[in-house]
Amino acid sequence: MDSRAEQSEEAQGLRLVRAFLSLPPEKRAEVIAFVENLVRANARPEEGQEASPT
Numbered sequence: 001m002d003s004r005a006e007q008s009e010e011a012q013g014l015r016l017v018r019a020f021l022s023l024p025p026e027k028r029a030e031v032i033a034f035v036e037n038l039v040r041a042n043a044r045p046e047e048g049q050e051a052s053p054t
Contacts, residue, residue, distance in 0.1 A: 020031060 020028065023031065
């Protein structure tokens with residue numbers, strides 16, 4: 001990946017963080033819950049595999 005693409009991704013990340021921090025606390029909580037649900041949905045073990053005890 002070239003340095004311009006990396007800088008662009010970094011700038012986008014910073015914009016997202018700024019936007020998140022500008023939300024009121026109740027909206028931030030909604031965003032966090034939404035992301036946690038996405039992570040849980042994508043972290044489910046595939047059929048036939050056991051989940052790790054974390």
